[in-house]
Amino acid sequence: xxxxxxxxxxxxxxxxxxxxxxxxxxxxxxxxxxxxxxxxxxxxxxxxxxxxxxxxxxxxxxxxxxxxxxxxxxxxxxxxxxxxxxxxxxxxxxxxxxxxxxxxxxxxxxxxxxxxxxxxxxxxxxxxxxxxxxxxxxxxxxxxxxxxxxxxxxxxxxxxxxxxxxxxxxxxxxxxxxxxxxxxxxxxxxxxxxxxxxxxxxxxxxxxxxxxxxxxxxxxxxxxxxxxxxxxxxxxxxxxxxxxxxxxxxxxxxxxxxxxxxxxxxxxxxxxxxxxxxxxxxxxxxxxxxxxxxxxxxxxxxxxxxxxxxxxxxxxxxxxxxxxxxxxxxxxxxxxxxxxxxxxxxxxxxxxxxxxxxxxxxxxxx
Numbered sequence: 001x002x003x004x005x006x007x008x009x010x011x012x013x014x015x016x017x018x019x020x021x022x023x024x025x026x027x028x029x030x031x032x033x034x035x036x037x038x039x040x041x042x043x044x045x046x047x048x049x050x051x052x053x054x055x056x057x058x059x060x061x062x063x064x065x066x067x068x069x070x071x072x073x074x075x076x077x078x079x080x081x082x083x084x085x086x087x088x089x090x091x092x093x094x095x096x097x098x099x100x101x102x103x104x105x106x107x108x109x110x111x112x113x114x115x116x117x118x119x120x121x122x123x124x125x126x127x128x129x130x131x132x133x134x135x136x137x138x139x140x141x142x143x144x145x146x147x148x149x150x151x152x153x154x155x156x157x158x159x160x161x162x163x164x165x166x167x168x169x170x171x172x173x174x175x176x177x178x179x180x181x182x183x184x185x186x187x188x189x190x191x192x193x194x195x196x197x198x199x200x201x202x203x204x205x206x207x208x209x210x211x212x213x214x215x216x217x218x219x220x221x222x223x224x225x226x227x228x229x230x231x232x233x234x235x236x237x238x239x240x241x242x243x244x245x246x247x248x249x250x251x252x253x254x255x256x257x258x259x260x261x262x263x264x265x266x267x268x269x270x271x272x273x274x275x276x277x278x279x280x281x282x283x284x285x286x287x288x289x290x291x292x293x294x295x296x297x298x299x300x301x302x303x304x305x306x307x308x309x310x311x312x313x314x315x316x317x318x319x320x321x322x323x324x325x326x327x328x329x330x331x332x333x334x335x336x337x338x339x340x341x342x343x344x345x346x347x348x349x350x351x352x353x354x355x356x357x358x359x360x361x362x363x364x365x366x
Contacts, residue, residue: 050316050317050318050319052094052097053094054285054286054288054289054317054319055288055317056090056091056094056285058077059077059090059091059094059095061073062074062076062077062091062095063094063095063097063098066095066098066101066104067098067100069100069104069107071104071107071108074095074121075108075117077091078091078092078117078121079117083153083154085154085155085156085182085183085186086183086186086187086188086284086285086286087285088154088156089155089156089159089186089187089188089189090188090285090286091285092120092121092124092156093124093156093159093188095121095124096121096124096125096127096128097128098125101121101125101128102122102125102126102128102129105118105121105122105125106122108121108122109122114150116147116150116151116154119146119147119150119151120147120150120151120154120156120157122143122147123140123143123144123146123147123156123157123160124144124156124157124159124160126139126140126143126144126160127140127143127144127160127163127164130164131163131164137164140160140164141161141164143160144157144158144160144161144164145157145161147160153182154182155178155179155182155183155186155189158175158178158179158182158189159179159186159188159189159192161175161178162175162176162179162189162192162193163192165192165196166196167196167199167200168193168196168197168199168200172193172196176189176192176193185223185224185227185229187228187229187284187286188286190219190229190232191232191235191289193215194212194215194216194232194235194236194239195235195239197211197212197215197236197239198210198212198236198239198240198242198243199243200212202240202243202244202246202247202249203247205244205249206244206249206250206259208262208264210240212236212239212240213233213236213237213240213264215236216232216233216235216236217233219232220232220233225279226279228284228286228287228290230271230272230275230279231272231275231276231290231293231294233268233271233272234268234269234272234290234293234294234297235290235293237259237260237264237265237268237269237297238293238296238297238321238322238325239322240259241254241257241259241260241322241325241326242322242325242326244259245257245325245326246326246327250326252326252327252328254296254300254325255299255300255302257300260297260300260301260302261301261302265297265301266301269294269297269298269301269303272294272297273294273298273306276290276291276294276310288314288317288319289319289321291310291313291314292314292317292318292319292321292322292323292334293321293322294310295307295310295311295314295337296322296323296337298310299337299340299341304340304341305341307337307341308341308342311337311338311341311342312342318330318331318334318335323337
């Protein structure tokens with residue numbers, strides 16, 4: 001029987017949480033990035049060279065339509081998604097990215113009172129607005145709790161609440177357990193929990209026994225053998241590097257950090273790469289998030305051949321996290337690493353794997 005998770009709010013295995021020494025605004029800015037490794041957006045940013053929908057062409061089309069105020073594509077998409085909770089969470093969080101997503105979701109809810117899909121989309125749109133500083137977290141939390149009542153079996157409103165958490169406190173643990181009660185292996189929620197736990201005691205410097213590693217190992221071990229949560233220890237390593245690097249406890253260039261070359265890292269990276277070779281699930285909606293974390297880890301470890309195989313699989317679907325860690329241009333970092341790993345092939349390696357949805361505006365950031 002696997003051990004209980006090391007973050008249990010009962011305190012049986014949990015170390016005291018450290019207070020993160022940042023201002024509220026700084027913390028919310030960091031949390032906006034942690035809430036979704038696919039994109040940190042604002043209406044003033046230049047569109048990144050990838051769509052947050054990744055390889056989900058239907059989602060890209062629905063998001064483009066919703067941005068124009070046409071909700072039927074999103075309505076049909078979510079109806080077809082059903083209770084595929086990882087896919088539903090991914091699709092709703094991407095649909096919620098647009099600056100007018102809250103207004104469109106509100107209009108949808110007025111047209112169809114009691115519609116759970118509209119309520120959940122509205123809640124996640126409020127979360128996005130809160131993370132961008134456009135409204136208070138309290139407003140977003142209220143919307144998430146309303147959506148949870150409208151869709152009691154859906155973990156997505158609880159995912160929204162977890163996005164708003166700033167530290168791996170007992171409150172965050174309770175929200176995470178609400179997600180797990182509805183979908184035990186929720187991919188996005190586990191990534192968020194790892195990012196929150198990585199912040200604990202970061203000011204104290206490196207700690208080989210930090211609980212984020214225990215949590216990620218526990219989650220990977222208790223999941224089914226073919227679960228993409230097998231990659232979670234890699235995510236934990238990247239998030240802990242980020243937390244340390246922003247505080248000056250690790251170099252700003254991750255390829256020079258010993259963090260990626262200790263015994264723990266070597267074991268974790270071998271296990272994750274072996275899992276990918278054996279079990280990769282092409283159909284998982286967030287597979288490309290995992291592959292970006294794994295390629296980043298292999299490149300930082302100094303294993304260019306293994307990184308090259310991953311870069312070929314990723315194509316042009318770069319995700320800002322972890323390439324932005326700690327404060328780098330993620331697209332420049334990704335392309336420099338890919339070019340170094342693939343040599344002369346690097347400049348054109350992504351064309352075969354990148355997909356075009358054919359939807360006007362599907363890749364734009366509003």
